[in-house]
Amino acid sequence: MPGSVALIGGGPGAADLMTVRALRLLDQADVVYYDRLAPTDELAAWAPRARLVDVGKRPGHHRVPQEEINRLLVASARSGLRVVRLKGGDPFVFGRGSEEVSACRDAGIEVSVVPGITSAVSAPAAAGIPVTARGLSTSFTVITGHDPLSERALAALAHLGGTTVVLMGMGTLGHTAAGLVRHGMSPETPAGLVERGCTPDQRVCIAPLGRILLASAMAGIASPAVLVIGEVVRLAPGAEQRLRDLVQSA
Structure with missing residues (x-):
């Protein structure tokens, strides 16, 4: 049989x-x-x-x-x-x-x-970042960053609103961040990286979108990591202070 x-x-x-x-x-x-x-x-x-x-x-x-x-x-x-x-x-x-x-x-x-619990939702949650929150975001978009996004995709994401979650995107992080800013997303948009979410080795890096590549390099963030972009990132513990410090030091 x-x-x-x-x-x-x-x-x-x-x-x-x-x-x-x-x-x-x-x-x-x-x-x-x-x-x-x-x-x-x-x-x-x-x-x-x-x-x-x-x-x-x-x-x-x-x-x-x-x-x-x-x-x-x-x-x-x-x-x-x-x-x-x-x-x-x-x-x-x-x-x-x-x-x-x-x-x-x-x-x-x-x-x-x-089915399994996707890291697109669970990794941000483990870092204290909800992908939706009343008054901040009523939708979220999940994309893969395995390959560089096209200019058309970057332009669409930059004006989509809500929360953007990027999986497998460490190798294309600079391309993604710079492309979103180039197509109109504010460089001060909160962004967070959650490395090895939901594990004992979890680490979180939070910075304005325009500085997330530098901040991640300084923190040594590596794959696997989930990128979250949007106002909901402000809800992570200590995020507001971290974002203010980085904006003031720019």
Whole structure:
């Protein structure tokens, strides 16, 4: 009999933010294909009978191409195994989850999706930044900064309003910040970077948009980090004082 595939979102990285359903499926798994940003410190205990396979991508290095991951999922399920594909965050938020689901469905493999807490919301929240707040922002936009944004996209974002959240954007941070300012967003717009949100290694950097690149470099902020742009950043503890100090020193 063919096996099955469960596509699991592991949340932002903290083990205790995994869902009950995710843990149950891991306990039943025969093989787990996991990503770099998935919570893995306790993976051997969560999946005691499973073979654990690291297929994670790193910045600038895709050790296992997506097509090969799709093939592994299908082949393992066809051999009768209960397969778990464990991803960080939510598998349908810039996680290529839809591609893996399509590959399984096209092959006639039973596939289910277990949502995870996306870092687009949880990382800012862990830093005290709500993505929406009455009187400040009634909407938020989530984009990927993996590749430099086009001038058209930057122009649209600069005038969209609300809160902008950028995932995987450390490598393009300077391009994004400068482009938004160039297209009309105030350089004094509050911006925050949350590195390794929801983990013991979490760090937060807050600065006006026009100085966020310099501030992040001085603080040594590195990937993975979530960028938040908008007035809601002022609600983070100590943000107002930090922003005032940087504006006055400019």
